[in-house]
Amino acid sequence: MSTDSEKQDFKGFIAKIKEGIDSVKDAKGTVLCISHIDADGLTSAGIIGKALHRANIQYQVRGVRQLELPIISELSMLKNIKNFIFSDLGGGQIEGINKYLSDRNILILDHHPVITPPKSKSIINVNPFPYNYDGSHQVSGSGISYFFAKTLDPKNIDSAAIAVVGALADRQDKGEKNSLTDLNRIIVKDGIKAGVLEENMDIRLFGRETRRIYQALEYTTDPFYPGLTGDGDMCIRFMRDTGIPQQKGDKWRTIQDLSEEERRTLVQALLTYGLQMGMSAEDAQSILGKVYTLTNEKPGTLLRDAREFGSLLNSCGRLGATGIAIGICMGERKFLLQEAETIMKEYRKKISQFLELVTLDSEHVKEYNNLIVFDGKDVIDDTMIGTIISIAISTKSFADKKKPLIGIAESNDGTVKVSCRGTGPLVAMGLDLGLALRGAVESIGSNAEGGGHNIAAGARIPQGTEQLLFENLNIAIEKQLKKDEAESKKQSSTKKAVKKPKTTTTKTTK
Ligand SMILES: [Mn+2]
Structure with a gap:
C-alpha cells in the first residue's frame, strides 16, 4: 500500500536511537523529560520514566501543551539540567532548541515532521521520516519512546502495551480493519510476546469494557450510524430489538460480556441497519475491526481496552492531571486509577456541554x-x-x-x-x-x-x-x-x- 516501504531503514532508525541512549547514559545529574500532554505524549513520558527508573538514571518528567519558544527559553534557565529528552514534541521546534538549548544534551523522540535540522552535535533528533517511516500512522511518540526504552533494556518490552495505547490515541490504526502497521506492528508483536497485550477482531464500539452496550453504541462516532450515534433513546430501542439481554441481574452488560452468538447477532443487526441507512458496505463492515486488550489490567476497568485507556489519558491531560496520567502509564495504580475515573466523568460532562454549542446554525x-x-x-x-x-x-x-x-x-x-x-x-x-x-x-x-x-x-x-x-x-x-x-x-x-x-x-x- 505505501510506496515508501521498500526503503524503510529500521537499522538506521535504531542506530540513531542508540546515539541518543549513549548521551542519556552518560548524563550527569537529572535528566528532564518534557512531553506533550495528550495521550500519546503521556504514554511517551510514562515509558521513558519507567525506563530511566529501571536504568537507575535520575529523572524528572514534565508535561506541556505545546513546546513554544517562551517555554524553551524558560527551560534554558535551568542551568543544573544538562540533559533533556523531548518526547512527542520537539521535532517541529528545533529552531528554538538550536537557539536556547544548543549547549545541552538534547534527545528528541518525536514523530512530527522536522522543519529545521539541529545545528549542534549535542542535539540528537530521532524521527521516523528520514528512515522512510511515516510518523502520521506508522509510529507515534509513544512508539519511538518505546524503541528507545527497549533498546536501552530489553526488559522494557513490557511497555509495549502502553506504547500501543499512545499509537491508537493518535489515531494511527490506519491499517486494514483498523489495525496498526509498520513500526507500530513491531510493538504489537512485542506486546503479545511479552504477555501484556492481545489483538483480536471484535466489535469496535467505544467503551467495550466499561459502558452499557447502548451507551457504547451512542458514543461511537467511527463508524457513524445515522440515527443512532449521539441518540441514546434510539440506541436503547435498537438494542431492545436485537433481543440481546442488556442486563444480568441488575448489572448492565458490556460488549465484553457478550457471547460469541450474541456478538454475531449484534454485528448482523448493525450491518443491516447501516446498509438500510445508506452507509457504504465498507463503512458498515468497519464495525468489525482490531481491538487491543491490555491483558494485565482488570476486566471492566478503563485500562483494559487500549482505546479506552487512551481516552482516559486524554481526559487527564486536558483537565491538568498529567501527574496522575503519567503515574498510571508507569504502572502506578492504588488511588491513581480511582482519581482518574473521577476526572473522566467530569470530562465527559464538559464535552457534552461544549458539543451542544457546535451546530451548523449556532452563532459560533x-x-x-x-x-x-x-x-x-x-x-x-x-x-x-x-x-x-x-x-x-x-x-x-x-x-x-x-x-x-x-x-x-x-x-x-x-x-x-x-x-x-x-x-x-x-x-x-x-x-x-x-x-x-x-x-x-x-x-x-x-x-x-x-x-x-x-x-x-x-x-x-x-x-x-x-x-x-x-x-x-x-x-x-x-x-x-x-x-x-x-x-x-x-x-x-x-x-x-x-x-x-x-x-x-x-x-x-x-
Ligand atoms: Mn503524538
Whole structure:
C-alpha cells in the first residue's frame, strides 16, 4: 500500500536511537523529560520514566501543551539540567532548541515532521521520516519512546502495551480493519510476546469494557450510524430489538460480556441497519475491526481496552492531571486509577456541554467556501477545542458539508489556539491540513506557530489574526482540493469527483 516501504531503514532508525541512549547514559545529574500532554505524549513520558527508573538514571518528567519558544527559553534557565529528552514534541521546534538549548544534551523522540535540522552535535533528533517511516500512522511518540526504552533494556518490552495505547490515541490504526502497521506492528508483536497485550477482531464500539452496550453504541462516532450515534433513546430501542439481554441481574452488560452468538447477532443487526441507512458496505463492515486488550489490567476497568485507556489519558491531560496520567502509564495504580475515573466523568460532562454549542446554525459557527469555523473563544477551554471539533466533524451534519472544521479557543496567555480536523475522504481528495496551516501561519508572522498532519493540525496565533488565518486557510485548502481534482482528471476518471470550490471570498451562513 505505501510506496515508501521498500526503503524503510529500521537499522538506521535504531542506530540513531542508540546515539541518543549513549548521551542519556552518560548524563550527569537529572535528566528532564518534557512531553506533550495528550495521550500519546503521556504514554511517551510514562515509558521513558519507567525506563530511566529501571536504568537507575535520575529523572524528572514534565508535561506541556505545546513546546513554544517562551517555554524553551524558560527551560534554558535551568542551568543544573544538562540533559533533556523531548518526547512527542520537539521535532517541529528545533529552531528554538538550536537557539536556547544548543549547549545541552538534547534527545528528541518525536514523530512530527522536522522543519529545521539541529545545528549542534549535542542535539540528537530521532524521527521516523528520514528512515522512510511515516510518523502520521506508522509510529507515534509513544512508539519511538518505546524503541528507545527497549533498546536501552530489553526488559522494557513490557511497555509495549502502553506504547500501543499512545499509537491508537493518535489515531494511527490506519491499517486494514483498523489495525496498526509498520513500526507500530513491531510493538504489537512485542506486546503479545511479552504477555501484556492481545489483538483480536471484535466489535469496535467505544467503551467495550466499561459502558452499557447502548451507551457504547451512542458514543461511537467511527463508524457513524445515522440515527443512532449521539441518540441514546434510539440506541436503547435498537438494542431492545436485537433481543440481546442488556442486563444480568441488575448489572448492565458490556460488549465484553457478550457471547460469541450474541456478538454475531449484534454485528448482523448493525450491518443491516447501516446498509438500510445508506452507509457504504465498507463503512458498515468497519464495525468489525482490531481491538487491543491490555491483558494485565482488570476486566471492566478503563485500562483494559487500549482505546479506552487512551481516552482516559486524554481526559487527564486536558483537565491538568498529567501527574496522575503519567503515574498510571508507569504502572502506578492504588488511588491513581480511582482519581482518574473521577476526572473522566467530569470530562465527559464538559464535552457534552461544549458539543451542544457546535451546530451548523449556532452563532459560533461560520461557513467559508472551503472550511467551517467554530469560534469557541468565549465559551470553550483551549485544551478541549481539539476534541470537540474532532467529535463534531464526525457528526452527520458536518461530515455532509465535506469541508474541514477549524476550531479556535482562547488560552490563558491570551493567544488563540487553533485546531483543524479533516476527514478520510477529504484527505483522499488532497487535503493536507498540516501543510495548509503551516503556510497560513507563516503569512501571519513569527509570533504564530503551527503544523501537524494531513487530517489533523493545530496552531497558536496572536489575538486579532484569526480572520487572516481563516482566509489564508480557505485559499490553501481550495488549492489542495482543486490541484488534486485536476490531477485525478488527468490520470483517471474512476476517482470520486471533487466539488469545485467557486471563489475564494468568504461568506457566512448566519
Ligand atoms: Mn503524538
